[in-house]
Amino acid sequence: MSVIVAGISLNVSAYPLLERCKVTVMSPIYDSLQRILERIDSARQRAGRSDQVGLMLAVKTQTPQTIVQATNALATLRPGPVVLGHNRVQEMVASGPALAEPEVAAHQMRLIGPLQHNKINHMLRWADGIETIASLELANRLEAACQRQERQLDVMVQVNVSDEETKSGVSPEAALDLACQVGELKCLNLIGLMTIGLNSSQEAPVRAGYARLRELAQEIAASGAPGTAACTQLSMGMTNDIEWAIAEGSTQVRVGRAVFGERN
Ligand SMILES: *Cc1c(COP(=O)(O)O)cnc(C)c1O
Secondary structure, eight states: OHHHHHHHTSOGGGOHHHHHHHHHHHSHHHHHHHHHHHHHHHHHHHTTOOSOOEEEEEOTTOOHHHHHHHHHHHHHHSSSOEEEEESOHHHHHHHHHHHTSTTSOOEEEEEOSOOOGGGHHHHHHHOSEEEEEOOHHHHHHHHHHHHHHTOOEEEEEEBOOSOOTTSOSBOHHHHHHHHHHHHTOSSEEEEEEEOOOOOOSOHHHHHHHHHHHHHHHHHHHTSOOTTOTTOOEEEOOOTTTHHHHHHTTOSEEEESHHHHOOOO
């Protein structure tokens, strides 16, 4: 940090990277990102884990400009492409052009909300992946669209581990079957499972759901079914419960409010 701050007083036009940082250092998002990265890292250490936990920015309702700011800020704080999660295809499309500008740091876009069939091509224009596969029909339609475009798509199966009826996702009992069917599809790369945890302040039931997701992924990856061996990522944990999710093996937390503040 001190290096970057000091850089501002230099003639930054000679340093395109520092010039970019000038914006991020002044933004409150930068401080929030630092705090959330610290939260992730101390949870990871307390869980005795030596692997990395990814941070996806859950950008729903944010303006393209804010998303660009957050992307560039996070890129200065940790290596690798920034992962952005959109809930709505419409917002993904709206932010696409701003994010495609050359001054924006390397990033990937994923859909973490429901996908209507008539939005598939809009999504494929911008998305590198989707975490909300919950039916074979959707998977088949994505496969057909990807085949036409001769491209691959990273996918996760969304599982409803909390049994709350309002939540989307396949039931835990049906997850193995669906994962095996998705694994058969040539253009879809099954990389893991995603869940929205139980909305509760009680640790035990929330963690039980996350443990269930971890066990399901292990079962799927060990099944020997074609295309399932790489089903190892666990997208779980949000602002309120990243510590519990990381303790249960989350490889990617999806954070909105802790970065951007409360949504209106
Ligand atoms: C909004 C949302 C998040 C982030 O939730 P916060 O509580 O804002 O951190 C994560 N995942 C999904 C699917 C979401 O819709």
